[in-house]
Amino acid sequence: MAPRTPKAVIKVDPQKRPWEQEKPLHNRWHPDIPPVAVVQEGELFRVETVDWTGGQIHDNDSAEDVKIIDLSTVHYLSGPIKVLDSAGVPAKPGDLLMVEISNLGPLPGDEWGFTGTFDRENGGGFLTDHFPSATKAIWYFDGIFASSRHIPGVRFPGLIHPGLIGTAPSKELLDIWNSRERKLVEDGENATTLGGILHTRPLANLPLAKGALLGKVESASKEWDRIAGEAARTIPGRENGGNCDIKNLSRGSRVYFPVFVDGANLSMGDMHFSQGDGEVSFCGAIEMSGFLELRCEILRGGMEKYLTPMGPSKLHVNPIFEIGPLEPRFSEWLVFEGISVDESGRQHYLDASIAFKRAVLNAIHYLSKFGYTKEQVYLLLSCCPCEGRISGIVDCPNAVATLAIPIAIFDQDIRPKKEVVPFGPKLINRGDVCKSTYDGALPLTKNLAED
């Protein structure tokens, strides 16, 4: 018998719906969602996950499924997993839980993924005011490489990672989340701007019983109703890690999670074959089902030793990550810059979000000159291995953000050139991403520059 075959603790069948899986999935954060598996420190174990939407998106040429997706049901997570030390004692609040991602990949037999932008009325994306319609691109995998019939002429190796991985919050931490996010919604919902920014996307996603899946919590019980009513949504990353979407968190990486409940209760999902920094289109990575092989270690008392809370509670902390030694090597990058002046020409104060938005828009416009539609580039920048940097954050009033794109992913030379090189035959009719029919109004675009 092979000694290091990972113990399969959670299996999924991507052909089944999320609630039909053998070990129940969950799509909310709550301390009272019971563990479905137990692992011990040092043990190599394997977790499988469905894609974040639980199979709502299909391999076809219409974005209708992206348009009508029910976002109250995402993300479908595998777990929680209870972690014990080698003596069988669970991780305790105050510990750090080291999780090494020893290996990971697409689920055998399910080697494909999708990237999409949501309709502005149903989730939107970073550039929803420019790209309000739902779109979708399907990616197929040749081993480490991804390519798409909807975005021809690019092929790149994936830096596979879990978009979402985290420990369960304690009740105290959950209350902090709900309270601060509720305040944000209250402050913003009657205003069209928030922090001076027009907001056309949901300000936050507050607890919602509709769509909740709570693992082993008995359904149609009072307990279910209580938990569903207060459990946090999984959309944002928070103190427990969660949906942090760190694109380099791949093979050989380690995460040091704070532990808030007995056993740590680790959950994960939202596997990405590849993602660009920022994951700008929101459904933005190459989303897929997948597997992870993991190994844990408990650092007793590690929260106090290594983390420092910042805020009114001791719980305001963030995990620490250690990036692994395996990453595709790219030698040449084309870099687009943005400053914190918005598309209407208005000056903002050291706003890195706006600077990054400009950098992404600049890149989209530039690349659209090479035979792509802007929608194609928007999706591509969301999922290819591009790097989004905060280059300067101190030179009042302009933050400078940059987006660096590896040149080698394209089958043509995308650098600016002195000579006019006419587009070759392969660039004619590159086709298009698949779209839905958008019927929303676009009141804001009149303020936006022509794009």
Added chain:
Amino acid sequence: MAPRTPKAVIKVDPQKRPWEQEKPLHNRWHPDIPPVAVVQEGELFRVETVDWTGGQIHDNDSAEDVKIIDLSTVHYLSGPIKVLDSAGVPAKPGDLLMVEISNLGPLPGDEWGFTGTFDRENGGGFLTDHFPSATKAIWYFDGIFASSRHIPGVRFPGLIHPGLIGTAPSKELLDIWNSRERKLVEDGENATTLGGILHTRPLANLPLAKGALLGKVESASKEWDRIAGEAARTIPGRENGGNCDIKNLSRGSRVYFPVFVDGANLSMGDMHFSQGDGEVSFCGAIEMSGFLELRCEILRGGMEKYLTPMGPSKLHVNPIFEIGPLEPRFSEWLVFEGISVDESGRQHYLDASIAFKRAVLNAIHYLSKFGYTKEQVYLLLSCCPCEGRISGIVDCPNAVATLAIPIAIFDQDIRPKKEVVPFGPKLINRGDVCKSTYDGALPLTKNLAED
């Protein structure tokens, strides 16, 4: 005679004051500052620059010079340089000017640099509410390596780059800058918050005749007064490039600048031996004098071909960068994360600046456990080759920003460890950065968490 010896077009003497240099320097952006040199497409030429403060900061153990610096005089730039094509025809508005940085380095005989944080009342920095006092660290260079008596135990290779390089704005573009920055100041100056953010730093730096240095413009003339009164300050990066502080813009990189005036009028300065993404402490890179060897190419009509304006004018564009193939290789990184919840626990909406602030604060607190003061780490993260990433910008309400620090720059293992490793003798009394005596009030810190 050697055929590729770069033509020395601008020399400086770092022992002289900025206004005593042979070819006059300038510290403002204006189309009417005349060129001091002319180069031709293809020609390799060499430009020397003083440090951005023009010698105001000294190699000693007091931060008093940083505290009292006159920021109305920065940045001292070498140029403008007029660029002709091979037929002698100048670059024209609408062209792109490709500038290749063939080589660059510290000025021979002046191989040292400084990193500082300004006093909160005189410029501040990204974390001025946490670190309101002026501090300073001096760095010495051993060839490609930098080390500091003020931050012992670290040594790293520099990724040398110009913090500031750009073409001259046209009058039309200058007016746009002045107008939008003035509006920002007007909107914000009577409020303590701007975009929901407390602002304790200058909102913008509007035109100011005091401190202006205008190159060949005749001093004590009407022309001088006019130009000084409308010329843009050099602090922020803008459409012309300028102070973009892109840390990877090193040997072998190329920049594609928009051309706004005849001859392009390229200027540069603010050489950095090394900088961290964000340059968080503001005087944040390892600031030095230096030289650049450059080569230009004119892409006629390139602005329309490759750039797309976004805003009410055709001039709202940004340069494009192509990063070179030489970069220090680091295999292991420790990564700190921040989300858009501020230090008081308040939730902000997808604010990457706040998320990055949290990531930096997390890193400072963590590294301060390894024998450093927080001030030392703040300076270190400002100037070491760390990467600031926008990891997620779509998961409402939390933007996720990360700060990745190469582990190899430390002479100790800074990873979280299961066992308690007591600090060795070399860690005791690591000393401290040099400080000024701060006498400002700190009204805001009562709202901030203990750090």
Added chain:
Amino acid sequence: MAPRTPKAVIKVDPQKRPWEQEKPLHNRWHPDIPPVAVVQEGELFRVETVDWTGGQIHDNDSAEDVKIIDLSTVHYLSGPIKVLDSAGVPAKPGDLLMVEISNLGPLPGDEWGFTGTFDRENGGGFLTDHFPSATKAIWYFDGIFASSRHIPGVRFPGLIHPGLIGTAPSKELLDIWNSRERKLVEDGENATTLGGILHTRPLANLPLAKGALLGKVESASKEWDRIAGEAARTIPGRENGGNCDIKNLSRGSRVYFPVFVDGANLSMGDMHFSQGDGEVSFCGAIEMSGFLELRCEILRGGMEKYLTPMGPSKLHVNPIFEIGPLEPRFSEWLVFEGISVDESGRQHYLDASIAFKRAVLNAIHYLSKFGYTKEQVYLLLSCCPCEGRISGIVDCPNAVATLAIPIAIFDQDIRPKKEVVPFGPKLINRGDVCKSTYDGALPLTKNLAED
């Protein structure tokens, strides 16, 4: 259904013996070994392989199995696979066959490997005169990482690759092989030196019916006897690729093989979890069973277009390789040098093999000062991701070869240091690799320097 699930064309069960596998394996090169599978250009397909010894080596603490191994039976290969173009026409002699290694890894459920040195009387290794006994180290895999109870204190990510992959030779090429290798044996067998070098290892491995496994060739037939009598052994790499042991031939790489027979008849095996350049201990990589996901393309007439024969026949060619973009990043290397002066102090003429031998011996001696036995280091350098370079091959009379070892694979700092750092507790009794009892004579070592 997922569209890019690789088609499983050859499966193996590592618990079964080589001749019991569902699709018969083979361990000789011959044009008349019939294909066991057919694939089409563009198709993604999956091949599984047993380890090169077909299960002769076991996960235990004795090297007895290495000592008594029957080398007449290696390497056990999966294939041949016949390749057709998209119209169903087979690859033809004169074509190039591009094979992309889209993905590969250990066989699920069999995640371990071994590294060994053979007894000098049974195969030996590069340093057999210094290390005449059989030894063995067992490696377990944590995802991408390997570690061994027999060589504690090291852990490294694998750069997984097939040690052996190639197309079938034509009869004409086979005859060339047999003829030239027979001549070598004849020239050398009655001499103790060959090319001035003592040879204590087999000069070549000529055709041998004993131990042959010939796939679908009917056993106990005249045909079997004929083929077994003339089929080439698989030990050396040759014109068809074969046992080229190129350590970087990992995920995303491509090989352009010459095609010598109809259908190309591609075979492969000898999977390595990791290997050092040179594979010095002979059984030197981390040997394992495994899987490959592959994709082929036929370049019609490519041999003439891209290869140039050198020798009396048109068939004297070599494949071309294109290395993939994924490789562990190591930033720091310790490099050992050797020159073509042998261990007895004798000068040889530009002999890179001797120079490399010295570099490896230097590295072994150096690393043995850090708590390892020399046998442990010999095995380690054989399988860890070290680089063996021919640095200078022209400076008469010394060739210079170097061996570069990534520092990060050790859990201690192995650099030379000014201060004496006493070995810590974890270094005492690091244990040892498992050994066999060697009973051979050592007549040569009296001529060798003390090691």
Added chain:
Amino acid sequence: MAPRTPKAVIKVDPQKRPWEQEKPLHNRWHPDIPPVAVVQEGELFRVETVDWTGGQIHDNDSAEDVKIIDLSTVHYLSGPIKVLDSAGVPAKPGDLLMVEISNLGPLPGDEWGFTGTFDRENGGGFLTDHFPSATKAIWYFDGIFASSRHIPGVRFPGLIHPGLIGTAPSKELLDIWNSRERKLVEDGENATTLGGILHTRPLANLPLAKGALLGKVESASKEWDRIAGEAARTIPGRENGGNCDIKNLSRGSRVYFPVFVDGANLSMGDMHFSQGDGEVSFCGAIEMSGFLELRCEILRGGMEKYLTPMGPSKLHVNPIFEIGPLEPRFSEWLVFEGISVDESGRQHYLDASIAFKRAVLNAIHYLSKFGYTKEQVYLLLSCCPCEGRISGIVDCPNAVATLAIPIAIFDQDIRPKKEVVPFGPKLINRGDVCKSTYDGALPLTKNLAED
């Protein structure tokens, strides 16, 4: 005053002849060549060197100067430099001398270099039987990049390094060198083969008074005659380092040299802007004048602690190298393979030199299909950043060597392609390297395959 300006200890003027330099150069190894400079541990110092031929090769379009070069005069070295510890005590025999290459580059005002192959009758090169004539290519530098009018269509960043750096031998070590090299010449001079290899190049370069330059040794003295008669030539690398031609020994690298004489007596020269592993054409790097900024440290007793002699004397050791963190990143490589079968089809026994020769010949033939002459490619592979690897050294009878070439250095895509891409206009008439007229006989080529 700047604190880390390197102390200029040796300056050269490349316009002067070697014997006219201010501090006398030397071109032999001998313990009695007196130091010309003294440095102290920790001190940063600067050494300038002439090119290895001392100005015999010129920037023109004829290879006549390469053909008639006087090789009895090379390499011209700067030094010896005596090294003291911080207390003023010299390095002693038995110590290790750590030398850090903090920075290095071309000599300002002399930014060009040359690559050549020698005439077979005057030095030859690795492939002298294929390329018997003298050829030359001139390279100009644009900062970090090199390009040549003689090999158009390639441009690459240099990995600048000293080809030759070493400590002075003791008399005992010198005697060992002379004795073993003399024996090689005696054994080989009356045979046409040595170790089974045809040798058409000098077997070794024994001491020769003609052409000797001995630094401060008084000329026309008995002492001069004695030293000139026994001093070792500088062509090969040996125990003291010397002409090791390690292409990665660039900025930030360290060498740990054995010390054989009081003060260590460090010398260096033969600066290379770039070199391929193997330096195959012999005058094979981009040869130039240059400067180095260095820092030393003495590890007392380090030879015994870190080196292990192998041979009849305690002096049979080699330096250790630590490669720096700065190297051009190349993501894609085309790899050519060779096995130890020579060009006539003859099988050799595990001979890495022959395998590497085949790999280089394969690469030359392949690249000559892209518009280059074979002579151009031979020169290019000698000096571009290609990697020569010993991939397999154990699979009897074939050693496998590989030559990996970074694809990005070419301005065309050199990968094998399915479609025939006709050479574009820029490939027609790529011109040629400059040649001499060769008048030697070529008796061997009748045995060699057509190339």
